[in-house]
Amino acid sequence: MANTIPDIPLNDGNTIPQLGFGVFQIEPKDTPAAVGKALEVGYRHIDTAEMYGNEAEVGQAVRTSGLDRGEVFVTSKLNNGFHRPDDARKAFESTLQALKFDYLDLFLIHWPLPTLYGGDFVSTWKVLEELQRDGRVRSIGVSNFQVAHLERLAAEADVVPAVNQIEAHPYFGNEEVRAYGKVHNILTEAWSPIAQGKVLDDPTLVDIANEVGRTTAQVVLRWHVQRGDIVFPKSTTPKRIEENFQIFDFELDDAAMDRITNLDKGEAGRQGPNPDTFDYVPS
Numbered sequence: 001m002a003n004t005i006p007d008i009p010l011n012d013g014n015t016i017p018q019l020g021f022g023v024f025q026i027e028p029k030d031t032p033a034a035v036g037k038a039l040e041v042g043y044r045h046i047d048t049a050e051m052y053g054n055e056a057e058v059g060q061a062v063r064t065s066g067l068d069r070g071e072v073f074v075t076s077k078l079n080n081g082f083h084r085p086d087d088a089r090k091a092f093e094s095t096l097q098a099l100k101f102d103y104l105d106l107f108l109i110h111w112p113l114p115t116l117y118g119g120d121f122v123s124t125w126k127v128l129e130e131l132q133r134d135g136r137v138r139s140i141g142v143s144n145f146q147v148a149h150l151e152r153l154a155a156e157a158d159v160v161p162a163v164n165q166i167e168a169h170p171y172f173g174n175e176e177v178r179a180y181g182k183v184h185n186i187l188t189e190a191w192s193p194i195a196q197g198k199v200l201d202d203p204t205l206v207d208i209a210n211e212v213g214r215t216t217a218q219v220v221l222r223w224h225v226q227r228g229d230i231v232f233p234k235s236t237t238p239k240r241i242e243e244n245f246q247i248f249d250f251e252l253d254d255a256a257m258d259r260i261t262n263l264d265k266g267e268a269g270r271q272g273p274n275p276d277t278f279d280y281v282p283s
């Protein structure tokens with residue numbers, strides 16, 4: 001079976017490569033080498049954020065890769081201190097300047113921030129709608145939105161988010177939010193897809209990996225893509241960057257998929273902040 005990365009349709013007519021490369025916690029000095037390696041291996045989708053402090057180095061890696069800008073799908077995210085509409089517009093321009101791009105493929109609201117700004121992520125979202133209308137960004141979406149946040153957007157905004165980027169991995173399936181996305185045509189992107197490595201010693205996953213002759217990380221990433229989600233594992237280890245890319249040349253059967261899905265620990269499995277309670281107060 002050829003290892004071909006599918007392009008998944010978004011609700012706005014664009015497409016997104018199902019496998020990408022995440023750059024959270026990659027130091028700026030290490031970013032050109034890591035992203036350069038990923039692009040050399042064949043990744044064509046990079047997930048960054050203003051919060052990660054490495055947008056400039058991501059842009060540099062894309063620009064020096066020998067690939068055309070249009071061949072690489074790049075996502076960035078609006079940081080938490082910039083929700084007010086004027087701040088959001090300026091933050092988007094800073095992101096483009098850091099990347100040295102004239103457009104972005106996907107821009108997300110990083111967190112819904114329930115109490116800051118009176119929870120007014122709807123006016124922030126309207127700025128993203130405006131940026132999309134003006135052709136500055138091809139697709140717009142959200143991150144860490146719960147069902148209640150998505151329902152508010154459905155009631156008060158014009159554009160349905162193309163994606164919702166949420167924590168998801170075998171210990172935290174995040175099923176309710178994923179199910180809402182499926183019904184409303186919002187693609188789920190699974191962040192920390194291998195739970196930052198914490199699922200990799202799980203005996204069930206190790207057993208399945210031995211059965212199919214793959215690594216545990218490959219099995220977990222394969223489970224995500226067979227569920228239809230987008231993934232972008234992070235690594236600064238060249239061998240792992242290659243390993244994580246080889247997930248479209250094998251399949252998990254229904255029994256193996258169910259065994260992995262059944263590892264869900266609900267809220268106890270969450271590794272990152274809970275969006276219902278996470279807030280951010282700028283210093």
Ligand SMILES: NC(=O)C1=CN([C@@H]2O[C@H](COP(=O)(O)OP(=O)(O)OC[C@H]3O[C@@H](n4cnc5c(N)ncnc54)[C@H](OP(=O)(O)O)[C@@H]3O)[C@@H](O)[C@H]2O)C=CC1
Pocket residue numbers: 021022023024025047048110143144165166190191192193194195196197200215217218232233234235236237240243244272
């Ligand atoms: N929207 C949001 O709020 C969030 C978004 N994200 C996005 O999701 C991306 C991925 O999530 P992230 O939190 O980075 O965690 P991941 O689940 O991708 O795990 C990364 C960790 O796993 C290790 N690792 C990677 N591949 C392998 C492998 N094949 N075998 C063993 N260990 C491996 C890495 O080590 P090493 O590098 O040493 O190889 C690193 O320590 C982020 O980079 C970011 O783009 C993440 C968190 C929140």
Ligand SMILES: O=C1CO[C@H](CO)[C@@H](O)[C@@H]1O
Pocket residue numbers: 024049051110271272273
């Ligand atoms: O993108 C991110 C990286 O991880 C952090 C810690 O879990 C998150 O808070 C943040 O949203």
